[in-house]
Amino acid sequence: MKKVRKVVIPVAGLGTRFLPATKAQPKEMLPLVDKPIIQYIVEEAVASGIDEVIFVTSSTKRAIEDHFDRNFELEYRLRQKGKREQLSEIYTISDMAKFIYTRQKTPKGLGHAIWTAKELIGDEPFAVMLGDDVIDSKTPALKQLIKVFDKYQDIVVGVTKVAKKDTGKYGIIDPVPIDENTVEIKRFIEKPSPAKAPSNLAVTGRYVLTSEIFDYLGKQKKGAGGEIQLTDAIAKYIKKRAGYACIYKGDYYDCGNKLEYVKAIVNYTLKRKDFRAPLKKYLKNL
Ligand code: G1P
Numbered sequence: 167m168k169k170v171r172k173v174v175i176p177v178a179g180l181g182t183r184f185l186p187a188t189k190a191q192p193k194e195m196l197p198l199v200d201k202p203i204i205q206y207i208v209e210e211a212v213a214s215g216i217d218e219v220i221f222v223t224s225s226t227k228r229a230i231e232d233h234f235d236r237n238f239e240l241e242y243r244l245r246q247k248g249k250r251e252q253l254s255e256i257y258t259i260s261d262m263a264k265f266i267y268t269r270q271k272t273p274k275g276l277g278h279a280i281w282t283a284k285e286l287i288g289d290e291p292f293a294v295m296l297g298d299d300v301i302d303s304k305t306p307a308l309k310q311l312i313k314v315f316d317k318y319q320d321i322v323v324g325v326t327k328v329a330k331k332d333t334g335k336y337g338i339i340d341p342v343p344i345d346e347n348t349v350e351i352k353r354f355i356e357k358p359s360p361a362k363a364p365s366n367l368a369v370t371g372r373y374v375l376t377s378e379i380f381d382y383l384g385k386q387k388k389g390a391g392g393e394i395q396l397t398d399a400i401a402k403y404i405k406k407r408a409g410y411a412c413i414y415k416g417d418y419y420d421c422g423n424k425l426e427y428v429k430a431i432v433n434y435t436l437k438r439k440d441f442r443a444p445l446k447k448y449l450k451n452l
Pocket residue numbers: 276296299335336337338356357368369370371372395396397
């Protein structure tokens with residue numbers, strides 16, 4: 167049985183949904199309290215057993231590389247000032263995993279971004295996590311998917327229920343129930359209108375794929391939005407093989423959406439012992 171060790175995190179997108187905040191900085195570096203969104207994603211990956219993180223990046227995303235690297239000047243100054251706690255926190259970030267970067271030279275869509283990592287994956291199963299999608303859960307969401315993968319040894323996507331009116335924002339599956347948390351995927355459609363959506367189970371940025379997906383991605387034509395879609399390649403793959411969805415336990419925040427991002431900030435601030443009581447008091451008085 168092959169173990170899922172690697173994750174591909176595509177971060178090349180321009181982040182236009184979050185302008186003007188993203189004019190001069192990557193959207194993935196926006197913070198939830200004091201940690202950038204992308205660090206939450208990487209921490210979930212590591213807590214799920216991943217030891218190699220492959221970022222598919224672009225020229226405007228250098229801050230992400232710096233964040234997961236050492237910063238000797240900062241370390242020196244923190245050491246001089248005796249700020250031990252902060253120093254160890256800074257070290258931990260760059261030591262969490264092995265970080266690899268590859269560039270997506272042209273923005274041709276999510277499917278193309280994953281294709282860019284083909285040589286770095288080889289013939290192992292691998293995870294994909296999207297930098298906008300934060301999932302707050304007791305057991306890391308990706309770990310829940312990997313458990314399903316270990317059982318069926320084929321593609322698994324992470325899904326959650328969304329409002330029917332919102333199906334046009336997501337990849338939506340047509341499910342065949344297996345058990346409480348697992349379904350088999352009959353069909354997979356990228357951003358269907360509510361009238362055409364086969365369910366309200368939406369994929370929210372978590373995938374476990376086999377390397378055979380590259381055979382499909384390599385031939386994939388443009389789909390929704392004129393882009394090469396990962397969803398379309400998975401839809402073809404499952405017709406030949408099989409695909410499963412894990413209805414993960416956890417709360418999903420689409421941090422590419424301004425209001426959802428604010429909700430995520432409130433949630434993660436309330437989880438912090440140091441801020442919980444004063445924030446609750448503040449919100450009550452608003
Ligand atoms: C992408 C995927 C879509 C998925 C969504 C949220 O769309 O193509 O299937 O449901 O992420 O994870 P995007 O939000 O990049 O347009």
